[in-house]
Amino acid sequence: MNSRQETAPSSLPQISARGLTRVFGSGGQAVTAVRGIDLDIFPGEFLAVLGRSGSGKTTLLNLLAGLDRPTSGQALFGGRDLSAFSEAELVEMRRGKIGFIFQSFGLLPLLSADENVELPLHIRGMPRRERRRRVVEALGLVGLGARARHRPYELSGGEQQRVSIARALVTSPEVLFADEPTGELDTLTAMSISTLLRSVVKERGVTVVVATHDLALAELSTRQVELADGALKA
Numbered sequence: 333m334n335s336r337q338e339t340a341p342s343s344l345p346q347i348s349a350r351g352l353t354r355v356f357g358s359g360g361q362a363v364t365a366v367r368g369i370d371l372d373i374f375p376g377e378f379l380a381v382l383g384r385s386g387s388g389k390t391t392l393l394n395l396l397a398g399l400d401r402p403t404s405g406q407a408l409f410g411g412r413d414l415s416a417f418s419e420a421e422l423v424e425m426r427r428g429k430i431g432f433i434f435q436s437f438g439l440l441p442l443l444s445a446d447e448n449v450e451l452p453l454h455i456r457g458m459p460r461r462e463r464r465r466r467v468v469e470a471l472g473l474v475g476l477g478a479r480a481r482h483r484p485y486e487l488s489g490g491e492q493q494r495v496s497i498a499r500a501l502v503t504s505p506e507v508l509f510a511d512e513p514t515g516e517l518d519t520l521t522a523m524s525i526s527t528l529l530r531s532v533v534k535e536r537g538v539t540v541v542v543a544t545h546d547l548a549l550a551e552l553s554t555r556q557v558e559l560a561d562g563a564l565k566a
Contacts, residue, residue, distance in 0.1 A: 344374075344411070345408075346410065346539055347396055347541070348372050348408040349371040349392075349395070349396065352368070352370075352395055352405040352407055353404045354366040354395060354400065355403040366388045366562045367388075367561070369563065375539055377533075377539055378529070379542070379553060380556045381556075382556055382558040383558055383560060384545065385545070388561070388563075393509050393543050396541065398417065401415060402415070409429075428456070428503055430505050431499075431500030431508045432509045432510075433509070439492055439499075440484075441484050443483070444480065445482055445484075446471060446480040448484070449471060450467045452503050467498075473498065474501075476494050488521070489517050493513060493514075497513075497525070497528060497532075505538065506538065506539060507541065508529075508532065508538050508541070509541050510540065510544075512543060512544055513525055514526060514549055515546070522548065522549065523548060526548060526552050
């Protein structure tokens with residue numbers, strides 16, 4: 333396991349799991365995707381969650397991000413149990429405090445790169461001038477300023493993933509969750525995305541939690557944990 337810590341963490345965890353369990357189905361059809369996980373994630377960490385397909389990585393990220401609710405146990409954000417959040421509070425947290433990057437990019441095909449990045453700010457009702465400033469900054473950060481007006485089909489896979497990272501960062505989140513962000517990319521492009529995520533941690537102080545089976549990406553993290561059959565390996 334990789335235990336090096338490049339960013340001195342706060343003494344208080346930003347995200348925690350306590351006995352976190354998620355069961356899908358019931359009776360004889362019940363499947364336990366995440367079982368009894370205890371985990372603390374500190375501000376400024378780049379945590380890689382490793383494991384084979386079906387090990388529970390995506391479910392764990394969804395629980396920690398408040399996108400799903402546990403069957404038992406707790407997922408805490410800033411020390412507060414996410415189960416105690418109202419739906420309105422969860423929506424506000426997703427809009428402002430967390431960003432999410434998906435393996436399949438999740439871009440709207442009829443919108444240009446800058447329009448895709450701007451969309452979360454539209455939803456928040458941010459003034460146009462501030463939206464444009466943030467979009468230009470976010471696309472510049474991921475090296476796509478010159479491709480701002482291109483639509484997804486005009487971009488390579490790596491460029492599309494950079495747009496999705498810019499979209500996740502444009503709201504200035506505290507935590508960035510990434511679910512297999514290099515899963516659909518070739519080796520060279522995957523490394524460039526991995527390096528970009530590392531720079532987000534080092535230069536912007538964003539906490540990054542990434543679910544991956546990409547060992548090259550994991551090597552750039554500050555800490556690794558591994559899931560097997562929904563449980564953390566010792």
